[in-house]
Amino acid sequence: MASSPPAWLDPLPDAAGLRATDAWAIGTVGIPGIALMETAGALLADAVVEVAPQGPVAIVCGAGNNGGDGYVVARLLRQAGRRVRVVSTVPDERLKGDAALARDAFGGPADPWSAAALDDAAVIVDAILGTGASGAPRGVAAEAIAGIAAAADRGIPVVACDVPSGVDATTGEVAGVAVPATATVTFHAATSGLWIAPGKDHVGRLRIVDIGIPRRVRDLLPVPSTGLLSAAVVDALPRRRTDGTKFRSGHVLIVGGAPGMTGAPCLTARGAMRAGAGYATLAVPAGVESTVAARAPVETLTLALPAADDGAVAATAADVVLERLRTRRATLVVGPGLSRGPERDRLLRALIAGHDGALVVDADGLAALAGDPEALRARTASATRPTVITPHAGEMARLLGVELEAVGEHRLATVRDAARRTGAVVVLKGDDTLIAAPDGRVAISPGGAPGLATAGTGDVLAGVVGALLARDVEPFTAASAAVWLHLRAGLRAAEQHGVEGTVAGDVAEAVAIVRRDHDRSAAVALDRAPARDGG
Ligand SMILES: NC(=O)C1=CN([C@@H]2O[C@H](COP(=O)(O)OP(=O)(O)OC[C@H]3O[C@@H](n4cnc5c(N)ncnc54)[C@H](O)[C@@H]3O)[C@@H](O)[C@H]2O)[C@@H](O)CC1
Numbered sequence: 001m002a003s004s005p006p007a008w009l010d011p012l013p014d015a016a017g018l019r020a021t022d023a024w025a026i027g028t029v030g031i032p033g034i035a036l037m038e039t040a041g042a043l044l045a046d047a048v049v050e051v052a053p054q055g056p057v058a059i060v061c062g063a064g065n066n067g068g069d070g071y072v073v074a075r076l077l078r079q080a081g082r083r084v085r086v087v088s089t090v091p092d093e094r095l096k097g098d099a100a101l102a103r104d105a106f107g108g109p110a111d112p113w114s115a116a117a118l119d120d121a122a123v124i125v126d127a128i129l130g131t132g133a134s135g136a137p138r139g140v141a142a143e144a145i146a147g148i149a150a151a152a153d154r155g156i157p158v159v160a161c162d163v164p165s166g167v168d169a170t171t172g173e174v175a176g177v178a179v180p181a182t183a184t185v186t187f188h189a190a191t192s193g194l195w196i197a198p199g200k201d202h203v204g205r206l207r208i209v210d211i212g213i214p215r216r217v218r219d220l221l222p223v224p225s226t227g228l229l230s231a232a233v234v235d236a237l238p239r240r241r242t243d244g245t246k247f248r249s250g251h252v253l254i255v256g257g258a259p260g261m262t263g264a265p266c267l268t269a270r271g272a273m274r275a276g277a278g279y280a281t282l283a284v285p286a287g288v289e290s291t292v293a294a295r296a297p298v299e300t301l302t303l304a305l306p307a308a309d310d311g312a313v314a315a316t317a318a319d320v321v322l323e324r325l326r327t328r329r330a331t332l333v334v335g336p337g338l339s340r341g342p343e344r345d346r347l348l349r350a351l352i353a354g355h356d357g358a359l360v361v362d363a364d365g366l367a368a369l370a371g372d373p374e375a376l377r378a379r380t381a382s383a384t385r386p387t388v389i390t391p392h393a394g395e396m397a398r399l400l401g402v403e404l405e406a407v408g409e410h411r412l413a414t415v416r417d418a419a420r421r422t423g424a425v426v427v428l429k430g431d432d433t434l435i436a437a438p439d440g441r442v443a444i445s446p447g448g449a450p451g452l453a454t455a456g457t458g459d460v461l462a463g464v465v466g467a468l469l470a471r472d473v474e475p476f477t478a479a480s481a482a483v484w485l486h487l488r489a490g491l492r493a494a495e496q497h498g499v500e501g502t503v504a505g506d507v508a509e510a511v512a513i514v515r516r517d518h519d520r521s522a523a524v525a526l527d528r529a530p531a532r533d534g535g
């Protein structure tokens, strides 16, 4: 059972949680369901008018209350003088309860689904499936979703009611076809699936509207285990004290680098130093040490490791690294530019077994665990060995021994599975990034910083995670804060250099600026806070 998410996670309900919320509002508070539906439909109608101020409106209604919302929109827009055409994916007699009331108030006519109904539409309303959908769209609903997608391809804007039909409101999975919405109007709260790819890419502009469900429901229902990462995560990080020393600021030891791959560990060191590490050591194969020393931030140390025949780190280097870790406590970051092969597999297993402190495994380090995520369990069983792994989708697929497509299609389930099997905090990178704790909690970073889609930004992120772990930040918080700072840094760097011109080094520098600005505004907020009694 997952424990409660921390305060810096804005809880995101799943579909069942949202249905429970509706049921509570109707059953306990006593708000008639049709009243909620009227409000939902009115707010949806506003969005339709914004997207298309004039012209015919085609409304496609399904079997449940999502369809009911559609009938409310149809009635209101017709009253406002718009030409409205309603088509339904089910025979009229299938409608029940509030949806039937809404259909009766509309009065009709509602024709059976036909793609031709969309032909002259200025805008389409997708009211086919909502939070009550299960599995891939079937039958006429599937046909209608495909028809809306084809119309969207021809340039007709689509406003989705609550969730784009075909997107799983909880997981963001798209099992078959899904509506590509121009805008989605969602009621009371956005479910987790609206933030996770591939569903997230169907949402368009997201508007969350209040339909009159009292906010106190948040305190009454079980807290969801999934949440949206908020800026408050940075408040959870320690700050350097005025009497701090470089040792107290944390030491990050990076094992990586190989011939032809000397930049990656240097970027990790930059990320670590800009995120507040007191010092960083770059442990790299002897043959590239001088190159790395020349490219690394001048503030860092280097440590030459025994090299294998291919010039990359040898398995025997584990002894050298562990010896250094015995004399100088550090968070170990393994993987950036490490290169792959049996020597690295043995190296990694020796480091996993021998290192008693915090560990980040990234990039090629993860390749050494391919198909064997349980290899981390022996160390993660001990709370004194916080472990964070930072795979992108390809690395995740190799780690779990599944197809790349499966990772992309089931991001939420995959990251949870990886966290459970490894016992580590898992950061599944991508546009949206998911951070999972072994107890089932998931933090979602919504992405939207394409400047980050460039070589080396992942190396920077590993360094930021390492720096925060080196300050003894609890691993779920450290990984989440690192992802938040990194995303903001990506946006910040793109402001300066443009999305196309941003490089990973810019992102490392921007991590410092983002943190500075956050801490400044937090300090201002503190200054402004009213004095407490006696204080
Ligand atoms: N009274 C309420 O509870 C409120 C509900 N609201 C709306 O109601 C929606 C939820 O209503 P429902 O619970 O009726 O659920 P849906 O409107 O999502 O409809 C579910 C029905 O669709 C069919 N269906 C399910 N999965 C399918 C699939 N894969 N392929 C084809 N058909 C499928 C089934 O007949 C199922 O009963 C919300 O998304 C929201 O739009 C809002 O009006 C606010 C108030």
Ligand SMILES: Nc1ncnc2c1ncn2[C@@H]1O[C@H](COP(=O)(O)OP(=O)(O)O)[C@@H](O)[C@H]1O
Binding pocket: 363, 392, 429, 430, 431, 432, 433, 447, 448, 449, 450, 452, 453, 454, 455, 456, 457, 458, 459, 460, 461, 486
């Ligand atoms: N659209 C995107 N595609 C890929 N990565 C993205 C995207 N947007 C942001 N990112 C972020 O950029 C980083 C890329 O890391 P990674 O794939 O490991 O690259 P590298 O190995 O070159 O450093 C991750 O933190 C990821 O979340």
Ligand SMILES: [K+]
Binding pocket: 066, 126, 127, 128, 129, 130, 160, 161, 162, 163, 164, 165
């Ligand atoms: K819908």
